[in-house]
Amino acid sequence: MSDHAHPAAASTGDVLVVEDLVVTTRGREPAPILDGISLRVGAGETVCLVGESGSGKSVTSLATMGLLPKGALTARSGRILVEGEDVLTASSARLRQLRATRMSMIFQEPMTALNPVMTVESQLEEVLSAHASMSTADRRTRIRDILSLVHLPDVERMCRSYPHQLSGGQRQRVMIAMALVLEPRLLIADEPTTALDVTTQKQILKLIREIQERLGTSVLFITHDMGVVADIADRVYVMRAGEIVESGPIQAILTAPTKPYTRNLLTAVPALRPRDARPAASREIVLETSALGMTYSQGSLFRKREGTVAAMDVNLILGRGRTLGIVGESGSGKSTVARCVMRLIEPTAGSIRLRGSDISGLSRRALRPWRKRIQMIFQDPNRSLNPRLTVGDSITEGPINYGTPPREAREQAKTLLELVGLPKDAIDRHPHQFSGGQRQRIAIARALAMEPDVLVADEAVSALDVSVQAQVLDLLDDIQARLGVALLFITHDLRVAAQICDEVVVMQRGRVVEYGPTAEVLGNPREAYTRELIDAAPGRYWDFPNFRPLPGAAGFRDTTVPA
Amino acid sequence: MARRDTLPPIAEPVIKRRFLPRIELADLRFAPTLAAICLAVIVIGALLAPVIAPFDPIAMNPMERLAGASATHPFGTDAYGRDVFSRTLYGARVSLIVGIGAALVAVLIGLPLGLISGFFRWLDAILMRIMDGLMAIPSVLLAIAIVSLAGSSLWTVLIAITIPEIPRVVRLVRSVVLSAREEPYVEAAIAVGSSLPKIMWRHLTPNTIAPLIVQGTYVCASAILTEAILSFLGAGIGTETPSWGNIMSEGRLYFQLKPSLIFWPGLFLSLAILSINILGDTARDVMDPRLGKKREA
Numbered sequence: 001m002s003d004h005a006h007p008a009a010a011s012t013g014d015v016l017v018v019e020d021l022v023v024t025t026r027g028r029e030p031a032p033i034l035d036g037i038s039l040r041v042g043a044g045e046t047v048c049l050v051g052e053s054g055s056g057k058s059v060t061s062l063a064t065m066g067l068l069p070k071g072a073l074t075a076r077s078g079r080i081l082v083e084g085e086d087v088l089t090a091s092s093a094r095l096r097q098l099r100a101t102r103m104s105m106i107f108q109e110p111m112t113a114l115n116p117v118m119t120v121e122s123q124l125e126e127v128l129s130a131h132a133s134m135s136t137a138d139r140r141t142r143i144r145d146i147l148s149l150v151h152l153p154d155v156e157r158m159c160r161s162y163p164h165q166l167s168g169g170q171r172q173r174v175m176i177a178m179a180l181v182l183e184p185r186l187l188i189a190d191e192p193t194t195a196l197d198v199t200t201q202k203q204i205l206k207l208i209r210e211i212q213e214r215l216g217t218s219v220l221f222i223t224h225d226m227g228v229v230a231d232i233a234d235r236v237y238v239m240r241a242g243e244i245v246e247s248g249p250i251q252a253i254l255t256a257p258t259k260p261y262t263r264n265l266l267t268a269v270p271a272l273r274p275r276d277a278r279p280a281a282s283r284e285i286v287l288e289t290s291a292l293g294m295t296y297s298q299g300s301l302f303r304k305r306e307g308t309v310a311a312m313d314v315n316l317i318l319g320r321g322r323t324l325g326i327v328g329e330s331g332s333g334k335s336t337v338a339r340c341v342m343r344l345i346e347p348t349a350g351s352i353r354l355r356g357s358d359i360s361g362l363s364r365r366a367l368r369p370w371r372k373r374i375q376m377i378f379q380d381p382n383r384s385l386n387p388r389l390t391v392g393d394s395i396t397e398g399p400i401n402y403g404t405p406p407r408e409a410r411e412q413a414k415t416l417l418e419l420v421g422l423p424k425d426a427i428d429r430h431p432h433q434f435s436g437g438q439r440q441r442i443a444i445a446r447a448l449a450m451e452p453d454v455l456v457a458d459e460a461v462s463a464l465d466v467s468v469q470a471q472v473l474d475l476l477d478d479i480q481a482r483l484g485v486a487l488l489f490i491t492h493d494l495r496v497a498a499q500i501c502d503e504v505v506v507m508q509r510g511r512v513v514e515y516g517p518t519a520e521v522l523g524n525p526r527e528a529y530t531r532e533l534i535d536a537a538p539g540r541y542w543d544f545p546n547f548r549p550l551p552g553a554a555g556f557r558d559t560t561v562p563a
Numbered sequence: 564m565a566r567r568d569t570l571p572p573i574a575e576p577v578i579k580r581r582f583l584p585r586i587e588l589a590d591l592r593f594a595p596t597l598a599a600i601c602l603a604v605i606v607i608g609a610l611l612a613p614v615i616a617p618f619d620p621i622a623m624n625p626m627e628r629l630a631g632a633s634a635t636h637p638f639g640t641d642a643y644g645r646d647v648f649s650r651t652l653y654g655a656r657v658s659l660i661v662g663i664g665a666a667l668v669a670v671l672i673g674l675p676l677g678l679i680s681g682f683f684r685w686l687d688a689i690l691m692r693i694m695d696g697l698m699a700i701p702s703v704l705l706a707i708a709i710v711s712l713a714g715s716s717l718w719t720v721l722i723a724i725t726i727p728e729i730p731r732v733v734r735l736v737r738s739v740v741l742s743a744r745e746e747p748y749v750e751a752a753i754a755v756g757s758s759l760p761k762i763m764w765r766h767l768t769p770n771t772i773a774p775l776i777v778q779g780t781y782v783c784a785s786a787i788l789t790e791a792i793l794s795f796l797g798a799g800i801g802t803e804t805p806s807w808g809n810i811m812s813e814g815r816l817y818f819q820l821k822p823s824l825i826f827w828p829g830l831f832l833s834l835a836i837l838s839i840n841i842l843g844d845t846a847r848d849v850m851d852p853r854l855g856k857k858r859e860a
Contacts, residue, residue: 344750371756384747388769394748397765398755443751450755 014081015185015218016041016064016103021078023059023242026071033059033073035242041186046212046219048229048250050265051239052465053436057222060239061188063087064220065105066095083185100131103186104179108194110171114163120147120174121159127181146177149214150207168330169200176207183215190222197329197492198536205232205538224465226269227495227539230254238262255547268470269544270495272537274518278502280319286355286453286486287318287341287374293349294336294510310336311510314350316488318454321480323487325501325518327494327533333510334490338458341488342376343367355453372402375447379459381439385431391417391442392427398450409449416445420475437468441475448479456488461496473500494537498522506530595845598838605835609655616649620805629821638827641810642817650805651828657717657806658787658835664721665786666779669728674771676729677736678763682744691737694730702727702789707798715801724789728782735778736771743770773850780843784836791832807832 017040024030034056041047049057062068064080066087080087082102090098099105107113115123124143128134134142147155150173163171172192179187189208193201209232212219223229229236230250237247238261246259257263292314297307311333318324326334340347343359352360359370375398378384385394395416396409404412414424420441431439440460447455457476461469477500480487491497497504497518504521506514506529514527525531534540543550608615617635624644632639638647680690706723713719743749744767752762793799794808795815802809807828814824 342754344753368756371754374754376751376754378747378751380747384751386748386752386766389765397752397757401756401758401761446751446755 013043014040015043015045015083016220017079017081018060018064019079019081021060021063021080022076023056023063023068023073024076026074030074030076033242034063036078037239037242037244039237039244039247041218041220043185043218044212044216046209046221046232046234048233048236049220049222049239050224050226050229050236052224052265052467054241055239056242057239058190059242061105061190061220061222064188065099065103066090066092067105097131100127100182100184102184103188104182104184105188105190106172106175106179106192108191110168110175110195111163113175114171116163118162119159120161120163120166123174124178124181127178131182142181146181147174149180149211150174150177152177167200168196169203172196172200172204173207176204176211180211180215180217184217186218186220187212188220188222191224192221193228194223194225198494198538199329199532201228201538202536208232225538226266226466226544227537227542230539230542230544238265254542254544257547264467266547267545268467269539270470270473270493270499271543271545272495272498272522272534272540273543274498274522275500275502277517277519278322280322280502281484282320284320284355285317285353286320287316287488288353289314289316289337289341289350290353291315291350292337292340292347292352292360294333294340294345295348309510311340311347311507312349314505314507314512316505316515318486318488320453320486321484322502323480323489323500325489325491325497325504326507327491327497327504328507329492329533331509332507334492334507335458336510337507338376338456338488338490341454342374342456343371344376372398372450373452374454374456375450375452377440377443377447377455377457377460380463381436381443382431382463384443385439385446387431390428390430391434394431394442395427395446395449398446402450413445413449416448417442419448419479420445421471435468437464437472440464440468440472444472444475444479448483448485452485454486454488456490458490459492460489462491462493469496476500494522494533506533592845594841598841598845601834602838602842605655605831605838606659608652609659612649612652612656616646616652618646618649620645620650620653621803629817631821632823639821639823641814641821641824647810647824647827650810651807651831654805654807654810654828655831655835657800657804658790658832660717661721661724661790662783662787662835662839665725665728666783668721668725669732669782670775670779672725673729673732674736674768674775677733677771678740678767680733681737681740682759682763682767687737690733694733697727698730700727703792703796706789706793707796710793710798715799717800717804720790720793720799723793724786728786732775732778732782735774739771739774740767743767773846777843777847777850780839780846784839784843787832787839788836 019038020036021034022036023034024032037060049060051057063075064087068075075088082098121143125139128139128142143159144155147158152158152170152173193204196204208219211217221232233250235249236253238245240261246257246262253262257266292311294311295307295309314337316324326337328334339345341352347360351358354370354373359367392410392413395413396406399409399412400406414427417424417426422438422441434442461472464472476487479485489501501518503516504518505512506521508529514521514525514530521530522534525534541550622645627640627644628642630636630640636646636648638651641647676690680687705727709723710719749762749766752766790799790806791808794806795812797812799808800806810828811825818825
């Protein structure tokens with residue numbers, strides 16, 4: 001199947017054809033967002049649109065749905081044909097019809113896409129009564145059918161539930177049910193699994209695949225995750241800065257990418273294979289927790305109630321210059337451990353020993369000298385830097401607190417900015433003038449300014465694009481080698497953990513499930529839960545940086561398009 | 564790529580920097596502009612009252628009692644022959660002092676209380692119950708009580724008006740702090756060992772400034788009105804100092820004979836409050852991103 005060149009005339013089987021679509025911002029000086037892109041989605045096909053943030057992949061999907069934000073973006077030229085009908089010229093009444101019956105969309109965050117004050121049944125009912133003339137009884141049956149199609153357990157209870165009573169995966173299933181209840185020909189999925197845990201993601205991907213085969217729906221799947229692409233795509237379009245860089249069948253893209261950008265994107269995907277073991281440079285233990293526990297109590301005024309256990313009996317040992325990873329799904333307690341270790345929250349049990357001294361019971365005042373020794377890098381670099389302070393003010397705040405003269409602290413900050421790969425003159429700028437990756441570098445510089453023994457990185461690369469993620473991971477590795485700082489690295493991403501950690505702790509529901517050297521835990525897991533996590537990692541049979549399937553793996557999906 | 568030429572050519576933006584931005588009349592929004600002009604006129608009138616006012620506001624002239632509008636007395640004279648125009652100008656001084664004073668004092672007291680209340684959960688319950696108690700007292704009644712205890716002067720009136728406004732400021736600051744303290748940059752400041760006062764001043768206070776400016780204008784407007792009510796009821800500043808309230812109170816006796824005695828101070832009072840409220844609303848639109856209306860259509 002070769003489709004690098006798109007025929008201008010749509011072949012009859014295509015459900016979606018986009019031709020030379022140009023979308024720009026409105027206003028006197030329109031800036032191009034999509035710069036003449038063309039793509040097509042055949043009947044029953046899964047097409048992935050992959051790219052980093054700002055590449056225009058979401059705008060493409062919104063334009064297809066006729067949902068471009070009216071005041072901000074406008075389609076200047078091109079055509080979007082859904083089963084031959086041009087979306088760009090359709091009236092808004094017609095668009096409303098098309099949206100439910102021909103094409104539908106599922107979003108990243110199912111909680112905000114569902115109406116919180118309506119039951120699942122009434123939301124589905126609303127869709128049906130707006131677009132289909134059916135009797136009440138027919139609608140009831142249809143709703144129950146579609147909910148069982150998406151494998152929701154206990155359909156009757158689901159019908160009566162409100163969105164907040166469902167888990168994230170169940171909500172996304174409801175969203176899929178809503179999108180498919182009128183059996184549209186085209187399903188647009190915009191990062192539908194990004195907010196979900198890996199095990200849930202795996203189930204949802206499987207569900208989309210299964211439904212597609214049963215109903216013959218075509219899927220336009222938007223994602224930033226090459227692993228997901230490898231798992232579900234028939235064909236791939238790689239986008240960058242509003243243009244399609246490369247397109248082709250999944251196998252061709254993964255094994256023989258022709259464009260340098262695609263190659264970079266693939267080589268940046270961290271391998272699931274654990275890093276080579278590093279010899280411990282020092283025997284010194286910088287951080288140790290024993291029987292650390294955190295219980296959130298919910299006692300009412302007079303009655304003591306059982307609290308929620310966020311972490312329990314966590315024992316960790318972190319040596320100087322080593323990296324210890326904590327991996328687990330959301331709610332596993334990994335962030336709780338990080339915040340306890342930082343003493344941002346007070347642990348309810350156990351002890352934290354920093355270079356041999358117990359800091360868990362220290363008062364705010366007594367803790368002050370120890371704060372210096374342990375620093376944190378937060379997940380979202382947009383929020384971890386005060387937007388009103390200059391970069392210099394943010395970095396020097398800590399050293400000045402500990403008595404460094406401001407001028408000296410400023411000089412030190414400049415050196416640190418260079419160390420993290422930013423120009424010296426960044427010091428007088430504000431955070432909003434930097435990209436996400438650069439901001440994370442600033443946050444790292446701020447943490448390093450305190451000359452800590454331990455850096456706690458809580459999902460520090462999760463909010464970053466994969467290529468930026470690779471750079472920040474390299475930077476952390478480099479800093480560790482140079483300064484001998486120990487890293488406590490919290491992540492949900494096993495690939496990242498495999499890349500950077502010497503040892504790994506797997507957590508589930510507040511407890512440590514498995515703990516050992518990365519090679520053992522990820523290479524030869526003993527616990528069923530660890531195996532489950534590894535199995536769920538998207539694209540696990542694929543060695544992205546080397547453009548080949550992993551040896552011994554079952555190979556990747558059949559790429560033939562189902563009829 | 565060949566497709567590039569499908570885009571309309573983009574003109575290089577020409578940016579000229581001027582020292583003073585030239586104001587284009589068409590770019591101005593109608594209501595806020597008018598309100599600003601109105602308020603400016605009142606403020607200038609109040610500041611320059613000794614220069615502009617043709618007569619001493621408390622000098623009586625029995626020969627010209629209840630005179631109609633004329634070139635010498637634009638707003639006429641009252642029952643004691645005092646010039647109403649001069650009295651209205653001087654009355655603006657009292658109103659503005661009370662309004663701005665109440666707003667400043669309420670913010671100065673409310674801001675630290677709100678910061679503390681938002682940051683320390685154990686203190687929060689106690690402080691907020693006290694504030695609830697304060698809010699439950701009708702402001703005019705409280706003011707009458709304080710004035711009757713401490714005697715009437717500008718200061719007692721100011722204090723009496725300010726006290727019931729403080730809880731509103733505290734609640735506002737507290738709500739801002741409650742959300743801002745969860746921001747990672749506040750946690751980062753804790754992690755680098757910043758002291759509590761430093762965190763509050765450097766990281767939390769700046770978030771409260773925009774909502775405080777908006778709230779300040781409302782406090783200002785409501786204080787001006789309360790002062791006028793108190794003066795009208797005779798519980799405000801003594802009649803020796805003209806204020807819009809007591810000019811109207813005295814004019815009430817001759818209202819049917821000479822409506823202008825109430826009309827002019829009443830008009831100034833309404834315009835001042837309306838202008839301040841419109842400016843406050845505009846400030847909210849501009850500063851609050853959630854309600855912000857974009858200027859470009």
